[in-house]
Amino acid sequence: xxxxxxxxxxxxxxxLSKAVEISVKSIKTRLGRSMITASGIVLAIAxxxxxxxxxxxxxxxxxxxxxEIRIQLQDxxxxxxxxxxxxxxxxxxxxxxxxxxxxxxxxxxxxxxxGTMKCLGALDRFVIKLFLLESxxxxxxxxxxxxxxxxxxxxxxxxxNYGLEVITKFPVVDFLYYFAIAVALGTVLSxxxxxxxxxxxxxxxxxxxMRSEI
Amino acid sequence: xxxxxxxxxxNVKKVFVMGNVALEALKGxxxxxxxxxxxxxxxxxxxxxxxLFNMIGGLDKPTEGKVYIDEVDVAQLDAYELAWLRCxxxxxxxxxFNLIPVMTALENVTLPMTFAGMSTDExxxxxxxxxxxxxxxxxxxxxxxxxxxxxxxxxxxxxxxxNDPAIVLADEPTGNLDLKTGxxxxxxxxxxxxxxxxxxxxxxxxxxxxxxxxxxxxxxxGKVERVERRADLDLNIGTVEGE
Numbered sequence: 001x002x003x004x005x006x007x008x009x010x011x012x013x014x015x016l017s018k019a020v021e022i023s024v025k026s027i028k029t030r031l032g033r034s035m036i037t038a039s040g041i042v043l044a045i046a047x048x049x050x051x052x053x054x055x056x057x058x059x060x061x062x063x064x065x066x067x068e069i070r071i072q073l074q075d076x077x078x079x080x081x082x083x084x085x086x087x088x089x090x091x092x093x094x095x096x097x098x099x100x101x102x103x104x105x106x107x108x109x110x111x112x113x114x115g116t117m118k119c120l121g122a123l124d125r126f127v128i129k130l131f132l133l134e135s136x137x138x139x140x141x142x143x144x145x146x147x148x149x150x151x152x153x154x155x156x157x158x159x160x161n162y163g164l165e166v167i168t169k170f171p172v173v174d175f176l177y178y179f180a181i182a183v184a185l186g187t188v189l190s191x192x193x194x195x196x197x198x199x200x201x202x203x204x205x206x207x208x209x210m211r212s213e214i
Numbered sequence: 215x216x217x218x219x220x221x222x223x224x225n226v227k228k229v230f231v232m233g234n235v236a237l238e239a240l241k242g243x244x245x246x247x248x249x250x251x252x253x254x255x256x257x258x259x260x261x262x263x264x265x266l267f268n269m270i271g272g273l274d275k276p277t278e279g280k281v282y283i284d285e286v287d288v289a290q291l292d293a294y295e296l297a298w299l300r301c302x303x304x305x306x307x308x309x310x311f312n313l314i315p316v317m318t319a320l321e322n323v324t325l326p327m328t329f330a331g332m333s334t335d336e337x338x339x340x341x342x343x344x345x346x347x348x349x350x351x352x353x354x355x356x357x358x359x360x361x362x363x364x365x366x367x368x369x370x371x372x373x374x375x376x377n378d379p380a381i382v383l384a385d386e387p388t389g390n391l392d393l394k395t396g397x398x399x400x401x402x403x404x405x406x407x408x409x410x411x412x413x414x415x416x417x418x419x420x421x422x423x424x425x426x427x428x429x430x431x432x433x434x435x436g437k438v439e440r441v442e443r444r445a446d447l448d449l450n451i452g453t454v455e456g457e
Contacts, residue, residue, distance in 0.1 A: 008286055010294040012301050013331045022316070029316040116312040119273070120373070121301020121329040123294065206300065207273040209312055210264065210385050 014126040023133040030106075037102040038142035044095035045146030045186040048088045050154040052178035055081060057158045060171040069162050092189060099193030103135055107201040114201050115209030124202035131198035132191055139190020140183065147182040151175060219285070220380050220413045221247040221270050226279035228265050239265040241436035242279070249380070252407045253415045254423050257433035264385075266433060267417045271306065271383045272299050284380050301329045305374025305412075307403075309386035311366040313358040319345060319369045320354035326376040344372040348402060364395035371402055375410060382406070384416040388423065397422055 027034045061069050107114070114127055159166045228240040239262045247253055247270075257263035268274040269281050272288050281288045284303055291299065300306075305326075313322045320341045327337035345354045348368040358366050367387060374382045384403065388396030404426045407414045416423060424430055424447055432439040 008291065008295045009298050009302070011331055012294065012297045012329050014329060018328050025316045112310070112312055113314055116306075116308070116314065117325075118297075119271075119300055119306045120326040121297045123297045126329075205273070207268050209306070209308060210268070210273075 012121050012123055014122070014129065016129075019126070019129050019133055023130050023137060026130070026134050027137055033102075033106070034138055037099060038138045038145075040095040040098040040102075041139055041142035041186050041190055042146040042149065044088075044091045045143045045182050046150030046153070047091050048185070049147040049150030049178065049182045051081070051084050051088055052182065053151045053154040053175060054158060056171045056174035056178065057155070057162075057166055060169045060174070061162060061165065064169050065162070065165055069165060072162070092185070096189050096193040099135060099139075099190055100196055103131065103194045103197035104200065107131070107197050110201070111204060111208050112211070114204050115206050115211075118204070118206035119209050127202040127204075128198045131201055132194050135194030135198075136187055136191045139187040142190070143183040143186025146186060147179050150182075151179065218249045219246045220249045220251075220283070221245070221415070222282040222285070223269065223276075224280040224282075226266075226269060226276045226281060228262075228269065228274070229277045239436055240269070240276070243269075243436075243438055245431060245438060245441075247413060247415060249413055250407070250411045251413055251428045252404065252426060253413070254427040254430045255415065255417045255433060256419070256424070256430055257439075261433045262436040263417050263433045267383065267385060267415075270381075270415060271304055272296060301326055302377045303380050305376070305379040305382040307367070307370050307374050307382060307384040307387045309389040311358070311363070311370050311390070313366055313369055313373075315358055318355050318357055319350060319361065319372075322358070322369055323354075323373045323376055326373060330377050340376070341372070344375055345369070348372045362395075363391050364398060367391060367395075367399050368402065371399070371406065375406060375412065378410070379412060381413045381415060384414065384418075386418055386420075387416060388418070388420045393422075396420060400426055 058073055062073050065073075117127065155166065155170070223243050223245050226240055226243040227238065230237045230239055241262075243266055255263055255267060265274070269276055269288075270283070272281075272283055272291075275281075275289050283299065286299075288296075288299075306312075313319075314325065317325065320338065323341040323344055324332075324334075324337040327340060328334075332340070342351070342354060345351055345368075348371050350365060350368050350372070353361065353365065358369070361369065370387075371382075374384075382403070387403065388399055391399060400420075400422055403414055403416070406412055416427075424444075427447075428444055430442045430444075430447065432442070
């Protein structure tokens with residue numbers, strides 16, 4: 001049996017572009033479910049963004065606004081903001097747990113699909129890659145939606161409170177900066193939430209594909 | 215046809231431990247399957263048939279004994295080599311079809327080729343060729359949900375052949391199909407067996423399957439009870455139905 005070892009190779013690949021394609025398809029096909037999963041991140045990021053935007057608008061108005069508004073703003077304490085920050089952190093944590101939960105359900109539901117992929121030669125890390133990408137994309141889209149939602153709402157609310165000056169003195173640079181932070185944070189948290197479910201999925205054995213009970 | 219063993223088992227035993235009870239599912243299986251054969255594995259549920267099937271397919275490792283696929287000892291392989299073996303050497307067909315629901319028929323067939331490192335263009339060409347061969351040349355853009363059971367199983371047959379495997383393992387391939395469609399799938403498998411010279415190993419309850427098999431392994435109580443060649447089968451089919 002000399003030379004037989006040479007017959008076994010090691011090269012099994014899943015190019016990133018293909019993985020992206022598969023995970024995007026996965027989200028699209030289960031659009032309703034994906035949107036519910038993503039809504040957690042939308043709300044949490046909207047909350048975060050609204051705090052960011054309200055504080056940067058207040059700051060801009062304090063520096064450049066009319067005297068009347070400045071007096072109004074000085075009455076507001078910083079304590080309120082610290083409390084809100086805690087709420088934001090909590091809501092982000094809840095959202096990570098929510099994502100982990102939703103992804104875990106999706107793993108148990110897809111045991112056959114995962115088993116089949118493994119029968120076709122998928123490595124553990126392909127499965128991890130697919131689940132992390134899927135969650136990452138949901139996080140990215142959810143965070144963009146959430147950041148826009150929170151940012152716009154807070155701008156409108158400030159506009160109602162302080163009038164047109166909010167628009168003329170709008171802190172564009174700050175807005176973009178916080179937008180980027182909120183989107184990045186939401187995406188990263190979504191990926192973190194999917195780590196354990198992805199690991200669970202990767203540990204499934206190919207023979208699971210043969211299981212006929214649902 | 216070359217007299218070469220594509221699967222060989224040496225005294226394979228498998229013990230499942232459930233709590234304090236050790237269950238011996240396989241009690242020393244010795245069998246040899248030659249390249250290009252069409253094999254059926256028959257046996258009642260609980261006979262160890264599925265366990266044996268998983269061993270031959272490189273899906274499970276024996277507690278004792280050796281399984282050689284293409285003369286390579288499966289127990290010696292690491293995770294990467296096992297994945298490679300499943301990808302290149304073995305094609306799987308399942309009772310419940312198991313197509314990836316989010317992908318079209320063509321994407322399902324090309325997925326194993328992607329894993330094997332084939333370029334997209336090449337894999338699409340080959341995928342269309344395979345789907346045409348199984349009679350689905352006009353349906354490759356359909357999602358599994360838009361296909362009938364028989365059509366889904368045809369896609370699965372095409373997918374199993376994607377990387378020109380040495381073995382195709384079919385687990386009750388006709389179990390979820392009606393009589394006529396089941397017969398069509400059996401004929402398709404036989405045709406692939408003849409034309410592509412691929413070894414087909416199928417676990418089945420379906421007596422129609424015996425008709426086309428070169429040999430039938432009867433498994434009972436974790437052992438090979440008997441092995442029959444097709445020539446001997448006609449005599450015994452009456453007793454089969456009586457079981």
